[in-house]
Amino acid sequence: MNFRERWRVAGVIAQEIRFNGYLDANPSNLSRIKEKPERIISQIKRGSAFNSILTGFIVLMIGIFMVAFLFILSSAGNEGLQFAVSISIFLGISFALILFMNLMSTTGFFSSGAMILPSTLPFNKSDLEGLMLLAFARIFIAPIVLIVVIYPAMIAALFGLLTGIFLLAALATTSILALGALIRVSGWFYSKSQSGNESKLSIIIRIGAGLGMMIGIFISYGVMGFIPAIVDFITTLSTIVGSGITIILALIFPFSFGFVAAIITYGPVFPLPTVIASTLASIVYIYLGFRSYITSGRTLRSLAMGGISVSSDFSISPIDLNISSKLRAMIRKDIRVATRSLGSIMLLVLPFILVFAILPSLSLGYSTAIRSWSVLLVVGYITIFGGAAMVGLLGLDTQGASIYEGLPLRTMTVLNGKIVISAVSYSFSTLVVFVFLLLGNLISPYLLFIPLFQIPCAYSVGAAVGGTIYKVRGGGRVTAVNLVGDQLMSLLALVVSGIVGLLPLSGYGVTLLITGDHLLSVLVQLSISLGEAILLRITLPHILKD
Amino acid sequence: MNPIEVRELVKTFGHVKAVNNLTFDVYEGEVYGLLGPNGAGKTTTLKVLMGLLDPDSGTATVFGIDSTSDPIEVKKRVGYVPEEQLLYNSLTSREILEFVASVRGLDYYRTKNRVEEMARALDFANHYDKPVITLSQGNKQKAMLLIAMLHAPDLLILDEPFSGLDVRTTRIMKDVIQIHTERGGSVLFSTHIMEMAEGLCDRVGIIDDGVLVAEGTLDELRTQSQSEGATLESVFLRLTGEEDEVRKGVDALKGALDK
Numbered sequence: 001m002n003f004r005e006r007w008r009v010a011g012v013i014a015q016e017i018r019f020n021g022y023l024d025a026n027p028s029n030l031s032r033i034k035e036k037p038e039r040i041i042s043q044i045k046r047g048s049a050f051n052s053i054l055t056g057f058i059v060l061m062i063g064i065f066m067v068a069f070l071f072i073l074s075s076a077g078n079e080g081l082q083f084a085v086s087i088s089i090f091l092g093i094s095f096a097l098i099l100f101m102n103l104m105s106t107t108g109f110f111s112s113g114a115m116i117l118p119s120t121l122p123f124n125k126s127d128l129e130g131l132m133l134l135a136f137a138r139i140f141i142a143p144i145v146l147i148v149v150i151y152p153a154m155i156a157a158l159f160g161l162l163t164g165i166f167l168l169a170a171l172a173t174t175s176i177l178a179l180g181a182l183i184r185v186s187g188w189f190y191s192k193s194q195s196g197n198e199s200k201l202s203i204i205i206r207i208g209a210g211l212g213m214m215i216g217i218f219i220s221y222g223v224m225g226f227i228p229a230i231v232d233f234i235t236t237l238s239t240i241v242g243s244g245i246t247i248i249l250a251l252i253f254p255f256s257f258g259f260v261a262a263i264i265t266y267g268p269v270f271p272l273p274t275v276i277a278s279t280l281a282s283i284v285y286i287y288l289g290f291r292s293y294i295t296s297g298r299t300l301r302s303l304a305m306g307g308i309s310v311s312s313d314f315s316i317s318p319i320d321l322n323i324s325s326k327l328r329a330m331i332r333k334d335i336r337v338a339t340r341s342l343g344s345i346m347l348l349v350l351p352f353i354l355v356f357a358i359l360p361s362l363s364l365g366y367s368t369a370i371r372s373w374s375v376l377l378v379v380g381y382i383t384i385f386g387g388a389a390m391v392g393l394l395g396l397d398t399q400g401a402s403i404y405e406g407l408p409l410r411t412m413t414v415l416n417g418k419i420v421i422s423a424v425s426y427s428f429s430t431l432v433v434f435v436f437l438l439l440g441n442l443i444s445p446y447l448l449f450i451p452l453f454q455i456p457c458a459y460s461v462g463a464a465v466g467g468t469i470y471k472v473r474g475g476g477r478v479t480a481v482n483l484v485g486d487q488l489m490s491l492l493a494l495v496v497s498g499i500v501g502l503l504p505l506s507g508y509g510v511t512l513l514i515t516g517d518h519l520l521s522v523l524v525q526l527s528i529s530l531g532e533a534i535l536l537r538i539t540l541p542h543i544l545k546d
Numbered sequence: 547m548n549p550i551e552v553r554e555l556v557k558t559f560g561h562v563k564a565v566n567n568l569t570f571d572v573y574e575g576e577v578y579g580l581l582g583p584n585g586a587g588k589t590t591t592l593k594v595l596m597g598l599l600d601p602d603s604g605t606a607t608v609f610g611i612d613s614t615s616d617p618i619e620v621k622k623r624v625g626y627v628p629e630e631q632l633l634y635n636s637l638t639s640r641e642i643l644e645f646v647a648s649v650r651g652l653d654y655y656r657t658k659n660r661v662e663e664m665a666r667a668l669d670f671a672n673h674y675d676k677p678v679i680t681l682s683q684g685n686k687q688k689a690m691l692l693i694a695m696l697h698a699p700d701l702l703i704l705d706e707p708f709s710g711l712d713v714r715t716t717r718i719m720k721d722v723i724q725i726h727t728e729r730g731g732s733v734l735f736s737t738h739i740m741e742m743a744e745g746l747c748d749r750v751g752i753i754d755d756g757v758l759v760a761e762g763t764l765d766e767l768r769t770q771s772q773s774e775g776a777t778l779e780s781v782f783l784r785l786t787g788e789e790d791e792v793r794k795g796v797d798a799l800k801g802a803l804d805k
Contacts, residue, residue, distance in 0.1 A: 319662045319674055321644050321654065329648030333634075333641070340636035400634045403642060405598055406626035406694060407649050408618045546597070546618050 006127075010134035013118065063151040066090045067158060078235050080262045080269030081246070085231045087167070088249075088258030091174050094147045095254065098178035099185070129297030136300060137179065144175050163265045170257035170282070173289035177253075180292035183299055246274045256281035326409070330417025337396045369443040372512060372521075375450045376505050378433055383457055383505070386426040387497020390465040391490055393418040397480040404478060411544040414478045415466045423458035430454055446518035450508065453526040456533040457501050463536040464500040465493045467543060476545030500536075504529035547610045548573055549701045549732040550595065555604035557590050557756075564590040566756035568604070572701075572734045577727055579747035580736040581782060587756035588736035589629055592705050595734075596626055608701065622650075625694035629705040631686045635679040639670070639689045642678070643696065650697045657696065664692055668718055684715035691722060702726055704735035708742050720746060740779040750778070754786045 066086060118131055137144065148171045156164020238245045249255040250270075259270060259278035268275060324332065397404065397414075430451040437448050469489055473479045481489045508525040512518065550572035557565040565587040572578040580588045593599045595606045597617020606613040608620045634642060647657045665671045668688045673681055681689065687707070694702065707719050723733050723746055737743055743750055744764065751761045760770050764781070768774055771784040783789040 319640075319658065319665055319671060321640070321647055321658055321661060323644065323647045323652060323654050323657065326649050326651070329645050333637070333645045336641060337634055337636055401632040402628050402630055402690060403633060403646065403693060405593075405596060405628050406621060406624070407646065408621035409649055410618060 006131060006134055007138075009118065010131055010138050013131065013135035014138040063090070063146070063154060066151070067154045080266045081235050081238060082231045083265060084255065084258040084262035084270075085234050086258070087170075087261045088255040089230060090151065091170060091254035091257055094171060095174050095178045095181075098144065098147070098175060099182050126297075129300070132300045133179075133293070133297040136183070148172050148175055159265045163261055166257075166261055166264050169286065170254070170261065173286050174254060174257075176289040176293050176296075177285070180296040180299075183296050187299065243271045243274060246270055247277050250274045250278035251281045253281070253285050256285060326413055327417055327420070330414060331420055334393060334396050334417060334421055337400075338393070369441045370437065370447065371443050372447055372450070372508070372518070375433070375437065375447050376509060379430065379451050379454050380502055380505050382426070382429045382433070383454065383461060383501030384494055384498050386422060386429075386458070386461045386501065387465045387493040388490065389425060390418065390422045390462045390497070391469065391481055391493040393422055394466060394469055394479070394481050397478065409478075410546050411470060411476065411478050412541050415463070415470065415540075415544070418466060419459060419462035422462040426458040426461065427455050430458075444518040446522050449522040450505075450525065453522055454501075454504060454529060456526075456529040457504065460500050460529065460532040460536050461497045463533075463540055464496050467536070467540045468492065468496050471543050476543060500532060503532065549609055550578075550734055551605075551607045551610075552591070552595070553605045555591065555594060555606055556602045557587075557594055557599060558602055559590075564756050565594070565601075568753070568756065568758050570751050570758060570761060572732055573749075574732055575727055575730050576748045577723060577733045577735070577746050579743040579750045580734065580753060581738065581740070581743050581750055581778075582736070582753040583738060583786070583788075586753045588753060589705055590756075591753070592626075592703055592734070592736060595703060596620065596624065622697075623700055625697070625699035625702045627687075627690045627694045627702075627704045627707055629709070631683065631690060633678045633686060633689060636677060638675050638677050639681075639692070640674050642689070643692065646693050646696055652697055660696065660698070661692065664695065668692065683710050684712050687711060687715060688718070691719070695722070695726075700731055702731065702733045702735070704733065706737060707735055708737060708739055716742075740777065740782060744778040752782060752785050760785045 066089075119128060123131065148168065152164045152167040152171060155167050234245075234249070246259070250259045256278045259274060260282045262269060263275055263278070270278075323329075396418075433451040434448065437451065442448065469481050469492070470476060470479055472492065473481055473489060504525045507528040508521045511521040511524040515521070548571045550570075552568055552570050555565050555568040556563070568587070568591060570578075580591065582588050590599065591606075594601050595608060595613050597613040597620055600614055609623050611619045611623070613620050637645075643661060662671075665674055668691065670685065670688045670692065673685050673689075678686065678689065691707075694704075702723070704723075708716055711719065720742070723735070727733055735746075747764075749761065749763055750767060752759050752767070760767055762770065764778055767778070767781045767785065768776055771781045773781055773784055776784075780789075783792055
């Protein structure tokens with residue numbers, strides 16, 4: 001079978017995986033797909049295109065930023081080392097982006113069953129492995145193509161064809177290594193999360209993995225702002241410590257590729273040992289990339305076809321049940337499911353991570369007094385992303401349709417369970433801001449009340465986002481939305497949480513602008529946030545359907 | 547008031563009329579089989595009965611409760627096993643049963659005893675603490691049956707309960723249905739497996755292209771189709787007008803395979 005045919009077949013498999021992913025993401029879809037099949041199929045296509053555009057846009061922005069930075073530094077001194085470090089950082093970001101951004105959706109690959117039909121056709125093992133890897137790559141094709149093609153093209157135009165071609169090879173190797181790591185890490189997490197082992201240690205491992213992933217994503221995005229500082233740091237370090245540091249760096253992925261790219265662009269700007277070390281290490285990494293390509297196909301086949309060994313030491317314990325109230329059962333079930341999925345854990349910890357990510361911006365004002373605008377900005381940021389966390393909670397019911405369909409559960413009860421979880425997470429985040437403000441130097445003591453008076457939004461944001469998604473996607477009934485697979489709904493969630501969450505803060509801001517009175521402003525904020533919560537409490541049951 | 551009363555039910559999906567003016571009853575203590583080829587409208591009918599789909603017109607009531615206006619009350623009275631086995635893969639059967647028992651507000655001791663007895667009877671005790679993803683299709687079906695029967699419902703609605711089951715699990719499912727009706731419960735199940743319907747059902751409704759083409763006991767259906775002593779399969783093919791079509795298909799297949 002030639003590559004063109006394999007590419008076509010892999011496209012069919014990838015489409016099936018996306019289709020199953022969409023159905024899995026929404027318990028009501030299986031019942032409703034017959035009602036408007038064309039609409040659902042076009043939704044899947046639109047969703048895939050939207051995801052690709054968004055991911056592509058992020059990669060493109062990072063690429064443009066990096067190229068602009070390289071162009072600026074080419075006029076400064078020590079450009080060889082700076083060029084090497086910058087290229088290395090882009091390679092590192094690409095690796096992290098492919099690994100972390102796709103980790104959530106990859107576990108679904110193992111259970112989609114899309115490879116069962118090809119496995120019955122007369123393909124040999126290596127054909128099947130190649131097909132699987134190709135289908136896997138086609139799902140994540142947009143960012144990979146952008147990373148592998150566009151960035152080297154930009155570099156070739158600015159720094160010469162040879163540098164561009166080398167970067168093409170380096171980025172292709174990086175992408176293959178990242179896909180290999182992605183397959184293994186998601187396979188490992190899948191086996192851990194499905195093991196059914198409810199020991200405290202396994203829960204800690206699962207939540208730790210989620211936190212690690214979240215931090216990884218933040219580092220990937222956040223590192224852009226620190227590139228000049230990192231380059232400066234390594235340049236200064238090599239000046240102080242000597243060439244030893246560059247030799248060590250030249251051996252480490254992705255710096256090896258960065259050093260070779262700098263040598264191709266600027267000539268032998270490093271000592272000979274660094275040149276030899278980076279060249280040899282680059283050859284080794286390219287070989288490892290090739291090996292990874294071969295073994296990843298095999299690993300993927302064994303994971304997708306043979307299933308993942310989850311656990312063999314199930315102990316038989318006496319049959320018992322822990323029966324609680326409806327609401328508590330909903331919350332307990334959601335927390336159990338959430339801590340067994342990487343994507344869900346990430347979304348649960350998102351508000352906490354955001355608080356600590358954005359708090360430093362408040363501390364900038366510590367030399368002077370913290371102004372109301374800084375507090376409004378921090379609280380607004382947390383509020384908007386509280387909506388994203390709610391979408392994550394709605395996505396937990398992706399596999400439970402058979403249970404839900406037979407249960408006498410009111411849509412409002414299901415939503416309330418999720419609102420409670422998101423409200424706890426949101427309230428905790430605002431309380432952290434409150435404590436931070438307590439320790440700070442405020443322009444007015446009334447600023448302390450901004451995060452506190454925003455707490456009613458813990459209910460409003462969850463209720464508005466959940467209610468809107470149930471209405472739009474489920475016709476008012478319980479529905480599940482996958483944050484990764486349905487980014488249109490995610491965008492809608494951000495808009496809704498933005499409107500609901502920012503209205504009280506805008507009330508504060510406008511009142512302050514008009515009157516200059518902080519007390520009156522926080523009272524307006526409280527009135528609006530309480531009013532929203534009451535309004536939603538009254539109206540929500542009327543727009544939902546059991 | 548019968549456990550199930552369906553009157554002039556119509557449900558369309560786009561241009562396709564999945565259920566067309568369907569009317570039937572399921573009586574107390576009866577096993578009623580809804581028979582039909584794939585795509586005949588069996589699952590749609592059951593989903594409308596469970597309040598999962600809204601009908602275009604007509605009514606579906608369960609113990610006198612309208613499925614469209616009060617699906618929650620319907621679900622309180624019914625044990626439902628859908629065709630798809632979509633359980634929470636990462637949860638264990640114990641965790642799912644805890645969730646179901648809590649949502650249904652069941653009594654701890656009665657539920658614990660019921661689960662213990664049913665798990666023993668279904669040979670499921672060894673799988674109680676295993677994540678759903680590790681279960682075979684048969685064991686998943688047993689888990690769904692446990693979930694459906696946890697609250698001791700008066701009526702069981704089972705959508706293709708025998709699909710893909712091994713001999714042992716099939717036998718267990720049949721026994722469960724029989725025991726349930728012996729104790730006064732009613733069962734409505736859909737199937738396209740004629741042997742199951744023949745062995746289990748008190749009455750059968752044959753549905754084709756969303757239309758109920760015949761209804762009654764096996765003897766009544768034989769009389770209707772003028773095929774004395776015939777199996778349910780033959781009766782089914784004759785009543786749905788597929789006898790000649792199947793014969794032609796088999797002849798064509800023979801020709802193709804001979805080449």
